[in-house]
Amino acid sequence: xxLTPKEEIQKRVEHLQSSLRRAKxxxxxxxxxxxxxxxxxTIQRSYxxxxxxxxxxxxxxKDFDRAGEESxxxxxxxxxxxxxxxxxxxxxxxxxxxxxxxxxLPVNQLRQFEKMFPQSNFVxxxxxxxxxxxxxxxxxxxxxxxxxxxxxxxxxxxxxxLRIGMTEIEAESQLIELGRxxxxxxxxxxxxxxxxxxxxCVLSGNSGSVLPHLDVSVIGPGISPAFPQGSSFNLMxxxxxxxxxxxxxxxxxxTDGARTYVIGTLPKKLRDAYKVALEIRDEMENIxxxxxPCSHFYHLASQRVKKRGLEDYFIGTKKNQAPFVGHGIGxxxxxxxxxxxxxxxxxxxxxxxxxxPKFIFPEVGVVALEDDxxxxxxxxxxxxxxxxxxxxxxxx
Amino acid sequence: xxLTPKEEIQKRVEHLQSSLRRAKxxxxxxxxxxxxxxxxxTIQRSYxxxxxxxxxxxxxxKDFDRAGEESxxxxxxxxxxxxxxxxxxxxxxxxxxxxxxxxxLPVNQLRQFEKMFPQSNFVxxxxxxxxxxxxxxxxxxxxxxxxxxxxxxxxxxxxxxLRIGMTEIEAESQLIELGRxxxxxxxxxxxxxxxxxxxxCVLSGNSGSVLPHLDVSVIGPGISPAFPQGSSFNLMxxxxxxxxxxxxxxxxxxTDGARTYVIGTLPKKLRDAYKVALEIRDEMENIxxxxxPCSHFYHLASQRVKKRGLEDYFIGTKKNQAPFVGHGIGxxxxxxxxxxxxxxxxxxxxxxxxxxPKFIFPEVGVVALEDDxxxxxxxxxxxxxxxxxxxxxxxx
Numbered sequence: 001x002x003l004t005p006k007e008e009i010q011k012r013v014e015h016l017q018s019s020l021r022r023a024k025x026x027x028x029x030x031x032x033x034x035x036x037x038x039x040x041x042t043i044q045r046s047y048x049x050x051x052x053x054x055x056x057x058x059x060x061x062k063d064f065d066r067a068g069e070e071s072x073x074x075x076x077x078x079x080x081x082x083x084x085x086x087x088x089x090x091x092x093x094x095x096x097x098x099x100x101x102x103x104x105l106p107v108n109q110l111r112q113f114e115k116m117f118p119q120s121n122f123v124x125x126x127x128x129x130x131x132x133x134x135x136x137x138x139x140x141x142x143x144x145x146x147x148x149x150x151x152x153x154x155x156x157x158x159x160x161x162l163r164i165g166m167t168e169i170e171a172e173s174q175l176i177e178l179g180r181x182x183x184x185x186x187x188x189x190x191x192x193x194x195x196x197x198x199x200x201c202v203l204s205g206n207s208g209s210v211l212p213h214l215d216v217s218v219i220g221p222g223i224s225p226a227f228p229q230g231s232s233f234n235l236m237x238x239x240x241x242x243x244x245x246x247x248x249x250x251x252x253x254x255t256d257g258a259r260t261y262v263i264g265t266l267p268k269k270l271r272d273a274y275k276v277a278l279e280i281r282d283e284m285e286n287i288x289x290x291x292x293p294c295s296h297f298y299h300l301a302s303q304r305v306k307k308r309g310l311e312d313y314f315i316g317t318k319k320n321q322a323p324f325v326g327h328g329i330g331x332x333x334x335x336x337x338x339x340x341x342x343x344x345x346x347x348x349x350x351x352x353x354x355x356x357p358k359f360i361f362p363e364v365g366v367v368a369l370e371d372d373x374x375x376x377x378x379x380x381x382x383x384x385x386x387x388x389x390x391x392x393x394x395x396x
Numbered sequence: 397x398x399l400t401p402k403e404e405i406q407k408r409v410e411h412l413q414s415s416l417r418r419a420k421x422x423x424x425x426x427x428x429x430x431x432x433x434x435x436x437x438t439i440q441r442s443y444x445x446x447x448x449x450x451x452x453x454x455x456x457x458k459d460f461d462r463a464g465e466e467s468x469x470x471x472x473x474x475x476x477x478x479x480x481x482x483x484x485x486x487x488x489x490x491x492x493x494x495x496x497x498x499x500x501l502p503v504n505q506l507r508q509f510e511k512m513f514p515q516s517n518f519v520x521x522x523x524x525x526x527x528x529x530x531x532x533x534x535x536x537x538x539x540x541x542x543x544x545x546x547x548x549x550x551x552x553x554x555x556x557x558l559r560i561g562m563t564e565i566e567a568e569s570q571l572i573e574l575g576r577x578x579x580x581x582x583x584x585x586x587x588x589x590x591x592x593x594x595x596x597c598v599l600s601g602n603s604g605s606v607l608p609h610l611d612v613s614v615i616g617p618g619i620s621p622a623f624p625q626g627s628s629f630n631l632m633x634x635x636x637x638x639x640x641x642x643x644x645x646x647x648x649x650x651t652d653g654a655r656t657y658v659i660g661t662l663p664k665k666l667r668d669a670y671k672v673a674l675e676i677r678d679e680m681e682n683i684x685x686x687x688x689p690c691s692h693f694y695h696l697a698s699q700r701v702k703k704r705g706l707e708d709y710f711i712g713t714k715k716n717q718a719p720f721v722g723h724g725i726g727x728x729x730x731x732x733x734x735x736x737x738x739x740x741x742x743x744x745x746x747x748x749x750x751x752x753p754k755f756i757f758p759e760v761g762v763v764a765l766e767d768d769x770x771x772x773x774x775x776x777x778x779x780x781x782x783x784x785x786x787x788x789x790x791x792x
Contacts, residue, residue, distance in 0.1 A: 001619065001620055001621055002620065002621075003621060004621070031590065032590060033590050033592065037621065037622050041621060042621055042624075043609065043621070043622070043623075043624060044609045044624070045609050045610070062607065062608075062609055062716070063607040063608070063609055063716070065607075066607065066609070066624070070621040070624075100503070102502065102503040102504045102507070103502055103503075103504050104502050104589075105502060105503050105589075106498065106499055106500050106501060106502060106503070106589050107496070107498040107499075107501050107502070107503055107506045107520070108498045108499050108520060108522070109589065110503045111498070124503070124504060126504070167577070169576045169577055170573070170577060172576070173569070173572060173573035173576050173577070174573070176569060176572070176573075177566070177569035177570070177572075177573065180565045180568070180569050181563070181565055181566060181569070183619065185618065185619060185620050185622060185623040185626075186594060186623065186626060187592060187594070187623055189592065193500075193501075193502050193505065194427065194428060194429050196429065196583060196585065198582060198583070211458065211459040211461075211462065212458075212459070213439065213440045213441045213458055213459055213462070214441070222581065223397065223579065223581060224397055224398065224581050224646075224647045224648060225397055225398075225399060225400070225433065225437060225438055225439070225466040226433050226439070226581060226645070226647055226648025226649075226727070227439075227581040227582065227583055227645070227648065228438075228439060228440070228462070228466075230581075230582060249622070249623070250620075251620045251622055252620060252622025252623065253622075320458070320459070331622070
């Protein structure tokens with residue numbers, strides 16, 4: 001298994017330590033799996049203590065040996081129970097302010113820490129963590145490239161398998177199998193609470209235009225109100241848009257894409273909308289570079305969509321539209337930055353985002369494409385390379 | 397899609413309201429997807445207000461129409477933003493104590509409620525919710541039966557596909573495809589925080605004996621430290637145990653099982669251990685009935701295991717053993733009751749649990765079986781029916 005290099009972990013920890021010092025926070029405890037992986041290289045059950053100055057300490061409940069193999073951190077100790085961390089950390093001193101991941105940490109866990117450290121004040125450092133994680137290193141971009149290769153293969157493979165009469169779920173399963181066999185870890189993570197999300201859906205025609213309960217534009221109907229999203233038993237049909245949304249995680253790193261397929265031909269209105277999606281994508285590629293505010297891409301897209309008379313179908317359906325056109329990706333699928341209304345943060349070198357101009361036609365379906373980009377010194381570089389036109393499948 | 401019947405929702409809400417009154421809590425807000433589904437029939441993004449007396453109120457952010465179709469509750473209203481709930485609820489009065497799901501709710505969400513309702517005191521009602529959900533209705537048992545049927549089919553199908561040289565991941569993908577095509581919703585949920593878990597793994601030989609980072613006995617190595625669990629690229633081999641752990645969710649309801657396969661023959665030591673697993677299972681089936689403390693099954697199993705000299709391999713490996721032999725299942729895979737050391741709660745009619753006597757032999761693999769049971773008036777009834785012996789596959 002590929003391990004996170006030592007220098008990576010060192011730089012990440014130093015970056016977070018600077019943030020802690022700026023915020024006058026003495027130390028923090030990292031607990032959530034993804035943050036643990038990012039700052040220590042392992043998600044074996046652990047508590048990672050990072051002081052604002054000095055060496056981090058990884059306290060491992062289980063499995064200690066595996067954590068030691070996976071993490072390049074210097075100080076790794078075993079603990080029998082979570083309670084042990086209180087006496088260990090009290091010896092460290094300087095626990096006036098302890099930072100926690102308050103965006104994800106459950107209330108009852110905070111209560112336990114409050115009992116363990118009655119003198120300490122607990123503060124939210126989730127935004128600082130997200131900002132550190134927002135800028136990807138060249139190592140991380142390498143991982144994302146591997147991930148994108150698998151995603152490209154999945155979209156290529158779809159051409160070979162889609163056929164009239166197949167259920168969405170059959171197609172989805174075969175794509176997942178291919179992804180897994182190429183190294184997709186199987187799970188793609190979303191940070192926001194209560195947003196459990198499928199990592200693959202194949203949506204035939206009207207399936208694509210079901211309104212989502214999540215902060216996304218397209219999610220599908222699913223097969224039960226208990227999990228009302230994803231592929232269904234709807235069949236592939238002739239001359240309707242077949243929308244495939246797929247995310248791959250390689251070594252934790254997620255790429256997220258979408259393509260539009262058709263067995264036969266799409267109506268002109270939908271083909272025209274797809275052309276507008278391509279125009280929006282091309283314009284973004286032309287102007288994106290460090291310094292351009294993230295919100296700018298949403299505004300430009302909106303203007304173009306309005307000019308083309310498609311404003312009722314963009315990123316949702318009339319009155320149910322999401323004010324964004326892209327989102328950061330990395331170890332989670334909902335990272336910073338957001339290419340959204342109100343998100344004025346400028347692009348920076350090393351940001352990685354998915355860009356997804358999508359049109360949803362009620363009762364008809366979705367035409368869309370979604371690709372992933374890394375911000376470079378002078379522009380953006382595309383990570384995903386699958387065929388970017390409407391993919392026409394000949395009926396066999 | 398199958399919807400939750402009105403009487404189900406009514407009974408569940410009444411049951412929770414009794415708990416609230418006993419605990420002198422005026423009302424509660426249900427937010428987590430699974431609890432929302434249980435008490436309202438929908439997980440469209442909503443806030444479910446349940447007063448200790450009177451009608452619940454479902455406030456739906458999105459999608460309102462779909463929530464209305466899915467939920468049989470009388471009072472359902474749309475809200476534009478989460479903020480709206482504060483003025484709506486203030487009109488309800490009686491918000492001195494508001495119950496929340498503090499075992500899962502993130503700290504920052506509590507902070508928002510504290511701002512919205514500065515006069516209210518927030519208390520944890522997660523245990524009450526878990527206790528209501530612990531006893532399954534006949535409707536729920538019906539859903540679990542459907543789920544178990546799919547699980548049985550998956551285990552049967554494995555006999556047809558396993559062959560020397562196949563990777564674990566290939567086998568896993570094909571089993572998932574079958575499950576999905578039969579109505580498995582794709583996601584099985586675990587409530588405990590930070591425990592993201594695969595819902596299927598195929599573990600050949602030594603893959604099964606990798607120590608887990610979760611509160612489970614067997615989880616596999618996975619293919620990356622970023623998600624260190626599940627199937628890997630290890631190959632099916634001759635004469636080693638192939639362990640398949642699989643969970644299915646049908647209409648939200650999870651069944652969880654495991655079977656041991658072999659292509660060829662297993663060494664005598666492993667076959668003998670499997671016999672002990674069957675003995676433990678048979679003994680449980682004979683004595684389980686309402687009134688027997690859950691911990692009793694763990695103690696009985698431990699005694700038998702010791703008598704057979706297998707104590708170093710039971711539910712883990714020496715010094716890494718989990719003190720349990722079963723767990724409640726339902727909408728989540730980690731429900732009450734726990735058949736564990738220290739869990740003295742007696743069995744009650746309507747409880748449903750997975751029973752999993754497992755032996756882990758370091759460097760060799762796992763022999764185990766796991767089946768699901770519902771507690772009836774006079775004993776237990778098995779929900780899963782796949783072949784319960786070591787499943788021998790002829791080499792083709």
